[in-house]
Amino acid sequence: MTQRVIAGRYELERLLGRGGMGEVWAARDSVMERHVAIKLLQQHLGTTEGEELFFREARTAGALSHPGIVTVHDLGRDHDGTLYLVMEEVPGRNLHVVLQGGPLPVADVLMWTAQTADALHAAHTVRILHRDLKPANLMLTPAGSVKILDFGIARYLSSTLTLASRFAGTIAYMPPERLLGRVGDARGDLYSLGCVLYELLTGRTPFGHLDTPAVMYAHVHTPPAPPSSHRLDLPPHLDALLAELLAKDPGDRPVSAAEVRDRLSHPPTSLPPGSPPALRAEPSHRLVGAVTDRLQPQPAGPAMAKPSHQPWTYITGTEVNTSPAVVDATVYIASGSGEVYALDAATGTLRWTQDTNRTFWAPFGEWIVSSLAVADGTVYIGSGDNKVYALDAATGTPRWTHTTGRAVRSSPTVVNGTVYIGSGDNKVYALDAATGTPRWTHTTGRAVRSSPTVIDGTLYIGSNDKKVYALDAATGTPRWTHTTRNWVSAPPTVVDGTVYIGGTDNRVYALDAATGSPRWTHATGRAILSSAAVVDGTVYIGSGDKKVYALDAATGTPRWTHTTGDWVHSSPAVIGGTVYIGSGDKKVYALDAATGTPRWTHTTGGAVHSSPTVIDGTLYIGSNDKKVYALDAATGRGSVS
Structure with a gap:
């Protein structure tokens, strides 16, 4: 049988599955090997309008970068008109298959669902449903983590299928507002997540x-039985959470996927018999009126599973x-000496190190200060030796290098097969991720130390010519520029x-992403080199005035500040x-996001300019004491020297 090749490069090898929307194949990319x-x-399924929607939705989903979301590599239309979507190959089994093996451990179900909620939160933050x-x-990998499949095609399918076929296979997880013909929002995904959690816990939807008609009616009108009625070993708080997730009115559901993640990761402590039911079932943000007067909600702990390994340095x-x-x-x-390290996340054991081609005699020419x-x-x-490097993640072996005119202090952003990065030679580069070949360059008035953000x-990106630039990601053509009072080295954050x-x-600037027009500015006491984190309507950012700020994302009004002992460039x-x-x-520092109150601090031997990464209950960060730390994110506990 002749092997089918899609788009002249994807060699179909074996059929993985077939459904009403089409087929999924394991394939080999002959170009990227x-x-x-x-x-x-x-x-x-293809209509002109439907195809346009497919490409728009899939491109948007392809910009998502989260360990719990399957990466989209490519999409297009083959010569015979077949629409295709190319994704990373994820080993493992989907949770529908896992369910066939019988009852699942409750702890595993909660961990998988919390991971899914975290990934949904990342997507919802950039308005992707x-x-x-x-x-x-939901694909369960051999490492025990969950990845979400099929972002970017559900809306396309809903626009092209008939009513009957659209409900086939997914009716058991569909929110009532969609069955009633309403558009809905992110809370529809939370309802579906509740249906998934219910099934994983009980073995039934x-x-x-x-x-089908009876299920549709039940979604709209009938509250489901508590999951504990099907499985006696379930803790009571899961009944309460599922009652909210499966609420008929979206306004009665949790406010965000982040809240669901938090409540799954940190279940409430047991209340004594006779406690008021409202205090048993309701999360802290819903305590109102007289109840609030009697019981102020306490700050929640870090929303994550316990670390699966010990801290290390x-x-x-x-x-x-x-x-x-x-x-x-x-x-x-990477360290300032020009070395890139790959360390085992569980133990800190070195897997490989790669020395970049630094030039020791050049002032600071050898330093790597950009993140990877x-x-x-x-x-x-990027490196101070004027180069951008692409290294094999498994071995550290260089795949390609691209030489710029000056040191590269900008951190790269990789989107849809393109590496975007700034350089000290006053340019922004778009490089082919596979080969390093330039796709375009854009010249600014001064060095570019800011790191790019690519959205829609x-x-x-910011520049030392005192400007913030918005460039067409495909061509480098300027869409707008905004002039500030001094150079801009901080990476931008783009939300809503x-x-x-x-x-x-x-100053902290909030600019309209479409036009560059200022929405607000907030003055701090010193320069800002920190990138902002924007979560649940709050902008968190550090400043050289030794403070961490929490600002209202809509107005810039301070919600709180926390003073540290020195500058905050992290x-x-x-x-x-x-x-x-x-x-x-x-x-x-670990600070309460609502109040700025410290939860813990961990002291290193040097200044901490590195920004933290938090994965599965562990915080990873570098320090000027020449160490990389893995800390317990809940307590700040480090390894014993």
Whole structure:
């Protein structure tokens, strides 16, 4: 039988599955020489309007970068009209298959669902919905982590299928508002997540094996039985959480996927018999009126599972100012001496190190201060030796280098097969991720130390020429520029149509992402080199005035500030109601995201310019004491020297 080749490069090898929308195949990408999964959508689904929607939605989903979301590599239309979507190949079994093996451990179910909620939160933060969440779209990897499949096609399918076929196979997980013909929002995904959690815990969907009309009626009108009525070993708080997730009115559901993640990761302590039911079942944000007067909610702890391994430290050759990337149980980080390290995330054991081609006699020419990016098995990083490197993530072997005109202090961003990065030679580069070949360059007025952010086909970046740029990501053509009072080295953060960025003119800017028009500015006491984290309507950012700020994302009004012992150039990570950040006072801080109250601090031997990465209950960060740290994110506990 002749092997089918899609788009002249994807060689279909074996059929993985077939459904109403089409087929999924394991394939080999002959250009990149890697194995992928490719989804072929039925030709009869294609209309001009539907195809445009498919490409728009899939490109948007392809910009998502989260360990719990399957990476989209490519999409297109084959010569015979077949629409295709190329994704990373993820080993393992989907949760629909896992369910066939019988009852699942409750702890595993809660961990998988919390991971899914965290990934949903990342997507919802950039206004991307899934719309077809179900066990078959959740892949359990051999490492025990869950990845969500099929972002970007559910809306396309809903626009092209008939009413009857659209409900086939997904009706058991569909929110009532969609059945009533309403558009819905992110809370529809939370309802579907509730259906998935119910099934993983009990082995049955919320409304069992009713026929389609009866299930549709039940979604809209009938509360499901508590899951504990089907499985006696379930804790009571899960009944309460599922009652909220499966509420008919979206307004009665949890406010965000982040809240669901937090409540799954940190179940409430048991209340004594006779406690008021409202206090048993309701989360703290719902306590109102007289109840609030009697019981003020306490700050929630870090929303994450306990670390699966002990804290550790790894000693490098020189200062570590870069921020770690944690991918596939490996910590990738670079030191100022020009070395890139790959460390085992569980133990800190060195897997490989790669020395960049530094020039020791050039002032600071050897230093790596930019953080790295890891995508598709490749580590990308800029260096003070005027080069951008692409290294094999498994071995550290160079795949290519690209030489710029000056030192590269910018960190790369990799989107849709393109590496975007700035350089000291006053340029922004777009390089082919596979070869390093330039696709375009854009010249600014001064050195570019800011790192790019790419959202919806636009690249946002700051420059030492006192400007923030919005460039067309495909061509480098300027869309707008905004002039500040001094150079801009901080990387921008783009959330809900707003660009948040700090400058050395001691200001935080909120700019309209479409036009560059200022929405607000907030003055701090010193320069800002930290990138902002924007979570649940709050902007968190550090400043050279020794403070961490929490600002209202809509107005810039301060919600709180926390003073450290020295400058804060580290960028914050906000996970589960906790702000993690480093400071020049040699400390790593965990602050309550709502109040700024410290939860813990961990003292290192040097200034902490590195920004933290928090994965599976462990915080990874570098320090100027020449060490990389893995700390317990809940307590700050480090390894015993």
